[in-house]
Amino acid sequence: MSSSGSVVARPGLLGIENLDRSEIEWLLKRGHHHKRKPGESAKKLDTLRGKSIVNLFFEPSTRTRASFEIAAKRLGADTISISGEGSSLSKGESLVDTLNTLAAMLPDTIIMRHSASGAPHFLSRYLSTPIINAGDGLHEHPTQALLDALTILDHRPTLEGLRVAIIGDVGHSRVARSNVYLLSKFGAEIVLCGPATMTPKPLAKLVPGIVLTHNIVEAVTNADVIMMLRVQLERQNVLNFPKNEYFQFYGLRWEHFRRAKPDAIVMHPGPINRGREISSEVADSPRSVILNQVENGVAIRMAVLERVCGHTGESNN
């Protein structure tokens, strides 16, 4: 009963949900390899020399876009960046036509962010160029979950058995979905927390064993990792919560750490809204690994680009 779409694509990276644990392990290992050691200056590699990579962002982005671009350049690839505004999309061209046009120029990979869930999945049925999903609507943001895992592993020996609380606008969060899939493949204990209107009950069924709560104190209790999510005002058709009391009930504050594990870390995919979902005190504290996440983003995206461009990494080891 499936519809047409006969193209057999080289595998890109569309999401974490259908990725094997072994593949994730390879990416994490490779990402770790690409991390800069303290005091070391950035080496420019030639692993992907001659490869051309299109960065196609239909939605505003600072860190993800810059991160992919830096990663590609460190590997020696040629990159071009196109944003939604100023592209032919704003002239009424359809997404398929835009992508077909770009694909005709034979890039090796297209990195794509789009506000519509499934946009890269839909395109991958018609395009032979591999697509790396840099975030699709409310659905997945695979490289974010990978860099989050890499960051957690900077502070913990393993993901197994960790208690990870993901707090905020979970329902609208592609970061949360990708993290849930990744963490569950490694046996972490996942707690999702947020206002009832942003945490639809079926979230608890994404993977087995999820705990869903509307109480932040319960969520942070004994947590090893606290992942805060931005309130995605732009993705809500209408505001489903009283804005002014959000921080009171779901903002992460210093006092919450009394309940968490003594060495618990705080993460946030950014951009952060101080005083909305996280207090400045927490954001700037040593518990916060937000900037490590950004740093690890480059390393993990190098690993992803290598994998998608067919490089095994052997010669660099």
Next chain:
Amino acid sequence: MSRLLIKNGHLIEPSSGIDAKHDVLLEDGQVAAIELSIDATDAEILDASDCFVAPGFLDIHVHLREPGIEHAETIETGSRAAAAGGFTTVCCMPNTIPVNDSPTVTSFIVERARRSAIVNVYPIGAITKESKGEQLAEIGSMHKAGIVAISDDGRPVMNSRVMRRAMEYAASFGLTVIDHCEDLNLSMGGDIHEGAHSVRLGLRGVPGCSEDVMVARDIILSEATGAPIHIAHISTRNSIEMVRHAKHLGIRVTSEVTPHHFALTDTDIAGYDGNYKMKPPLRAHIDKNAALEGLIDGTIDAIATDHAPHTGNMKMQEFERCPFGVTGLETAIGLTLEELVHPGKIDLKHMVRLFTSGAAEVLGLDRGKLTVGGPADVTVFNTSREWVFDVNESQSKSKNSPFHDHAFRGGPVATIVAGKTVWRAPVGVVT
């Protein structure tokens, strides 16, 4: 004088209860004779051996897109798709451009149908002007011009006062109100059924309750006014249960279901393919099972396709940008056989009723039966021919079906309107 003799077929005729081998002679647009065996040497013969012969099938819910959206479908192409699906009569929804909210538009459709359609086309008028849900359309004048029901399908009347007045007023002309039950506030922004699958795919949900609250409202208004109400494309377990209960209470409520709602569920949506996007959305398994139950026990009166053509480029987009709706005329009989008849849930008599007398009675149409002197509309189908639906071969101008490449067992064989064969299955597949 044109004479067509349908020989050797197994006749299923709900109004007389005939369910046996009969020959049927059609003459000058009317049924001339129904006998165990007829010989008419001067008549054209249609050999219906191994086939079933039934009154012409009705689809009381289609979108023909004319006037205004002719790039997606016209009355002519839509009627050809209907014929290829075994339908001799279709009722077309008023959401054209302009909306069929006046006798001028109604007359245009009636005239276009007379000149270009190969099946009977009965227009459905709007409930309110421009289907804006505010002021009643010219319901009486449209009735005189040929509408058979009223509906603001796709843009349902949210204002219960307006709905109440529409039901009262329409009933005085013998017209039934057809409601697409959807609370637009509850469903706002939704693309697929709200549930585990929408959460997983990151698509916004259309909750089942957005249908249920309006079905409840309509039943209550029907009870209060005594006017009939017909629930279009019913899709949730709760709605079906409420209709069942209302019928027990003697309230004048009827309902229809689409083949895609009893054949598919939300988990069949794959690859963010816009050809699985329609309203109401494909629901959960319990809803699909409830639809099957409703068909079995008579809660659901008719099968209707909600044939909703959209051009290819409209469905070749990001899922959330795709318009709602799928084509359905040519796959309806095949899907009904597959989901209901072959598994033994209903018998063929029941299936024929759902496509003929059941559908006709919902709107009070004098169709859906084969009686001597009555209209010579006949559907010939079989239950064994194996065929594959190729959307590129579709008679419809649009190709937005989720059933492309689907293999069927049984389907329409010949479609006869007013004694004339308007469609036959491709040569070589007729047994």
